[in-house]
Amino acid sequence: MTELPVVRAALAAWYEISKRDLPWRRTRDPYAIWISEIMLQQTRVAAVIPYYERFLALYPTVDALAEVSEPQLLSAWAGLGYYSRARNLQAAAKTIVALGAFPRDHATLRSLPGIGDYTAAAVASIAFNLPHAVVDGNVVRVLARFLAEPVPTRSRIQIVADEFLDAAQPSQHNQAMMELGATVCTPKDPQCGKCPLANWCQAHAKGLARELLLKVTKTVIRRVERSLLVVIRNGNILLWQRPPETAILSGFWELPEPHQLPKARIGRALHHFKHRITNHIYTIQVFEASVRRAPPPLEWVSPHRLSTLPLSTTTRKALVGMTHL
Ligand code: SF4
Structure with a gap:
């Protein structure tokens, strides 16, 4: 040209x-x-x-x-x-x-x-x-x-x-x-x-600007409901770390879900929020809970240590406003 x-x-x-x-x-x-x-x-x-x-x-x-x-x-x-x-x-x-x-x-x-x-x-x-x-x-x-x-x-x-x-x-x-x-x-x-x-x-x-490369693939949105448990004992909170071999968020710390604590006593709902990851929209309910025993890989984490750990975004959102931690 x-x-x-x-x-x-x-x-x-x-x-x-x-x-x-x-x-x-x-x-x-x-x-x-x-x-x-x-x-x-x-x-x-x-x-x-x-x-x-x-x-x-x-x-x-x-x-x-x-x-x-x-x-x-x-x-x-x-x-x-x-x-x-x-x-x-x-x-x-x-x-x-x-x-x-x-x-x-x-x-x-x-x-x-x-x-x-x-x-x-x-x-x-x-x-x-x-x-x-x-x-x-x-x-x-x-x-x-x-x-x-x-x-x-x-x-x-x-x-x-x-x-x-x-x-x-x-x-x-x-x-x-x-x-x-x-x-x-x-x-x-x-x-x-x-x-x-x-x-x-x-x-x-040629009047083709809008047609060319207007490849809008319709995204199928999937809605998923999840629950997270906030278990606190003596000021420490129960968390687990995703192992290095997990495909997503490896190394991040998370609150447990009910299936990880089948014997937990689940108490009142604290709050809920939405979280979007690509085409998934999660509605996440956060509950108080108590347990007698914390099976591995769950660990009690002190407030001081909590501030140094990489937390997943959902766990951060779940803990928003919990100033006593
Ligand atoms: S906006 Fe895009 S389609 Fe329109 S004149 Fe410019 S390059 Fe061409």
């Missing part, structure tokens, strides 16, 4: 005046950019911001992240979900410390735990201005519409993204493409009237 320099310039000019002020856009620190990219996988921007700021306040350097204990790390990550991301972050931080410096090339970044093609390209370009085109869901949608190709393959999009990349300013270009997909060329409601690419966009020219 002979007009590519003009298209790139239009995109860059739009980004300069339209970009959102996000905390990770105020730094070139590769460590901070890497943390933001990992947090932004599967989590919305608005939800990530407070976690990002708190995480960097707690662990401002790669050395600090490498040294933190796993329970503290999981505690800082609690609420973001997908805990393998936190564990991979720390494994990568340890590798970086062993390397002696933050990697400045795509191949080394790509070799770190938890870093795939997208994250390696994002960190290499945004932090070091290296010419690697990022391809995330937003970029796929923008380019598929730009070309009016209904079902392009990922490799086809990567080739187009590489060609479209502004090698003189890859950091700005990549962020502009992702921003355009997130704020203008959105899945259901593309705002072609506000789009810097509209003059060259094939989907817009």
Whole structure:
């Protein structure tokens, strides 16, 4: 496409005046950019911001992240979900410390735990201005519409993204493409009237913008009821830790459910709340209970120790307001 320099310039000019002020856009620190990219996988921007700021306040350097204990790390990550991301972050931080410096090339970044093609390209370009085109869901949608190709393959999009990349300013270009997909060329409601690419966009020219890549798979919501028991004796509370081999939330501490304490005397209902995980909506009832014996893996946990343990989000929510703990 002979007009590519003009298209790139239009995109860059739009980004300069339209970009959102996000905390990770105020730094070139590769460590901070890497943390933001990992947090932004599967989590919305608005939800990530407070976690990002708190995480960097707690662990401002790669050395600090490498040294933190796993329970503290999981505690800082609690609420973001997908805990393998936190564990991979720390494994990568340890590798970086062993390397002696933050990697400045795509191949080394790509070799770190938890870093795939997208994250390696994002960190290499945004932090070091290296010419690697990022391809995330937003970029796929923008380019598929730009070309009016209904079902392009990922490799086809990567080739187009590489060609479209502004090698003189890859950091700005990549962020502009992702921003355009997130704020203008959105899945259901593309705002072609506000789009810097509209003059060259094939989907817009053919009136196909809304049809292309409008793959809205209907999510089937499953509703599940659960109960959690708050058992307190002599100021200590009964909890159990998920073993390392569990697929989700391994290492986290939880309140017991009734089937774990079949001989418990279940008392009054304390409160209930809803908790959503992907397509499951849990309604969780919290009850007082008492037991004579606490079978393993249940353990009595003192209030002091409780404050140091990584608790699952449901257990945190269940214990909200229990100031005597
Ligand atoms: S013109 Fe419309 S369809 Fe084309 S890239 Fe812009 S917002 Fe998307």
